[in-house]
Amino acid sequence: MKLSLFEDYQPIAAIAVTPSGVKRLLSLCDATDAILWIPASCQEAIDGKTLTRVQVYTGSLTDHLAKIWPDCRAFIFCLATGAVVRAIAPLLQHKSIDPAVVVVDEAGKFTISLCSGHQGGADCLTQAVAHQLGATPVLTGASSALQLPGIDVLGVPFGWNRGEGNWTAVSAAIARQEPVEVIQEVGCTLWQENLPEDHPFILELPNDTTPHKLEAKTPKARVWISATQRQFAPDSDFPKVQWHPRVLWVGVGCERGTSRRVVETAIAQVCQSHHFAQAAIAGIATIDIKADEVGLLELCEARQWPLKTFPSEVLKSVAVPTPSTVVEQEVGTPSVAEAAAIVAAHGLTSPGEMRNSLLVSKQIFRLEGEPGAVTIAIGQSEREYTGREGKLWLVGTGPGALNQMTPAAQTAIATADLVIGYTLYIDLIKPLLRPGQLVQSLPITQERHRAQLAIAFAEWGLTVAVISSGDAGIYGMAGLVLEQLREGNWDGQTPGVQVFPGITALQAAASRVGTPLMHDFCAISLSDLLTPWTMIEKRLEAAAAADFVVALYNPRSRTRTEQIATAQAIFLKYRKPDTPVAIVRSAYREDEQITLTTLEQLLENPIDMLSTILIGNQSTSFYENWMITPRGYLGFETR
Numbered sequence: 001m002k003l004s005l006f007e008d009y010q011p012i013a014a015i016a017v018t019p020s021g022v023k024r025l026l027s028l029c030d031a032t033d034a035i036l037w038i039p040a041s042c043q044e045a046i047d048g049k050t051l052t053r054v055q056v057y058t059g060s061l062t063d064h065l066a067k068i069w070p071d072c073r074a075f076i077f078c079l080a081t082g083a084v085v086r087a088i089a090p091l092l093q094h095k096s097i098d099p100a101v102v103v104v105d106e107a108g109k110f111t112i113s114l115c116s117g118h119q120g121g122a123d124c125l126t127q128a129v130a131h132q133l134g135a136t137p138v139l140t141g142a143s144s145a146l147q148l149p150g151i152d153v154l155g156v157p158f159g160w161n162r163g164e165g166n167w168t169a170v171s172a173a174i175a176r177q178e179p180v181e182v183i184q185e186v187g188c189t190l191w192q193e194n195l196p197e198d199h200p201f202i203l204e205l206p207n208d209t210t211p212h213k214l215e216a217k218t219p220k221a222r223v224w225i226s227a228t229q230r231q232f233a234p235d236s237d238f239p240k241v242q243w244h245p246r247v248l249w250v251g252v253g254c255e256r257g258t259s260r261r262v263v264e265t266a267i268a269q270v271c272q273s274h275h276f277a278q279a280a281i282a283g284i285a286t287i288d289i290k291a292d293e294v295g296l297l298e299l300c301e302a303r304q305w306p307l308k309t310f311p312s313e314v315l316k317s318v319a320v321p322t323p324s325t326v327v328e329q330e331v332g333t334p335s336v337a338e339a340a341a342i343v344a345a346h347g348l349t350s351p352g353e354m355r356n357s358l359l360v361s362k363q364i365f366r367l368e369g370e371p372g373a374v375t376i377a378i379g380q381s382e383r384e385y386t387g388r389e390g391k392l393w394l395v396g397t398g399p400g401a402l403n404q405m406t407p408a409a410q411t412a413i414a415t416a417d418l419v420i421g422y423t424l425y426i427d428l429i430k431p432l433l434r435p436g437q438l439v440q441s442l443p444i445t446q447e448r449h450r451a452q453l454a455i456a457f458a459e460w461g462l463t464v465a466v467i468s469s470g471d472a473g474i475y476g477m478a479g480l481v482l483e484q485l486r487e488g489n490w491d492g493q494t495p496g497v498q499v500f501p502g503i504t505a506l507q508a509a510a511s512r513v514g515t516p517l518m519h520d521f522c523a524i525s526l527s528d529l530l531t532p533w534t535m536i537e538k539r540l541e542a543a544a545a546a547d548f549v550v551a552l553y554n555p556r557s558r559t560r561t562e563q564i565a566t567a568q569a570i571f572l573k574y575r576k577p578d579t580p581v582a583i584v585r586s587a588y589r590e591d592e593q594i595t596l597t598t599l600e601q602l603l604e605n606p607i608d609m610l611s612t613i614l615i616g617n618q619s620t621s622f623y624e625n626w627m628i629t630p631r632g633y634l635g636f637e638t639r
Contacts, residue, residue, distance in 0.1 A: 012033065012072065012073070012076060013068055020106050024133075025076065026051075036051075037056075078106055095116055098120055099116060100113075100120040108135055110136050111126045113126040132411060134407070146175070148436060158188050160244060160246065165239070186225065194437065227245065247384050248380055251337035251362070252336075252376060254286075254374040260296075266365035270363060270376050284300055286336060308340075310343050310344075315335060315339035318339040321338065322338065345379035361377055362377040392455070393412040394473070396471040399508035406500065412498075414434060417463045428589070458495035469505070470502055508587035509612040513627040519549060519629050522550055524539050524552055552612070552613040555608075557609050568603060581616065583597065583605055
């Protein structure tokens, strides 16, 4: 299933008013799934073709923008920046609701984040478009220059809701690199692990007395990350803001026919009396026989809350503070509201021992003039509900140089919420990473753990890019990820998966020494970490006997030194000692090393895990330090 890298920005409108601008944006529209709007005067630029992604507008551009502005989440202009500013100025309202606006120059050298860089996503879109065009992104926000996440979009990947506060003043304090206190009571802290060393944040935990490196500095602003609704004095000169991770699960039991207003009012009263932010509510939980309760369904639809329902057998297995024999006689479980809140908070749908995560025990509410009654309880989960559908981008980064990566692969890395990979490979793609982007670097021997971690984050709701050198589907992470998904009974749809191919190690190595792969070839890994050595020997024997050109991956490590000698001995049984061999280490990287040798002298040269070895067939030869395998075998030419 093909997934769009630009799905989060849809619908996208692209605007060009000159023939060169139309040609510049045509290919980009295919990549971004954007609709390209052009004036009638530019129809000649598409050679009279009827293209589904191209629409012709009539009248002035200003009038046309006014018509489509409310329906688009992003705009990409190939137009002078000043002209774009004048065209959109009457349409701008507030950065929290304005669409992303990106400008591309007609030469395709620069992409500019013009409007709604943070909350509208223009900064991220600008970088993604730049990767598609091979252009330079221009980001003018202070947080980007400081390599910091925008404080007003900090919780977006985790589904947090923005609360009250002076966001402009807190952002200004961060831009000035003044100390900003962060008190995080709930929610994912992964963002903290990805801050640059010189960040201005004083990271505090509730009741934390541990000394901090900035403890001597007086905070100039504060960020609360909690489920609590704090009241900020409007006339205070100390700016504060609050994020609300969605960690509260509202357990509900109600009489049949209870109205939405009764449930909504009860939840509001409970939250107010306990100082909870309704923005921190993850969803509603109840017994399965209430799955069709109209009042609950209406409320969940209006608030975009999930409704989780559980059978009485599950709820009955949960220990609660205030069980009821009356309720048990009615529905088969002594608790609905409390038990449902606990089960939902733990994310379990089967019986099992669970800790009591209740913050509020059940309370019963009625509302004069409204039908029904409702029982409310609130539990708190350890991990927040994101409300997002996760994705897995399985990305091949090629041999290591950024210019050897496909635009799609670069865009996948740049747009992902989280990038996971082997530490060395993460270092190689660092220029593609966004300020504040989440990154998990792991050692080379933890491939399965990387796959499991990526799946867990994607199932939680993040878009995760799992990177592999070369091609992700050739001795890379793609296979391990799909294996793990299969073992977890993946439905093939959620999380969505897409594989982004990359230039393989054998292709990169071959390109540095000539045309050794011009005839039939195969690749064999000498690593017996996942494949028995007896099977590897059989493959070496078969490939050598069949006279394939062979690429050897993972030829030698610090602890595995004899396998390459065995491989050489096998090939010498079938091939001449002077058979051409190339050893290419770190192709296209700064420390690239290329050695041309023979099969007999192979072991006299340095070989390690970063080396790819190419062994020629009977037709392969060296010519002026180039390794050449003829297209025709042994000089035979087809007629």
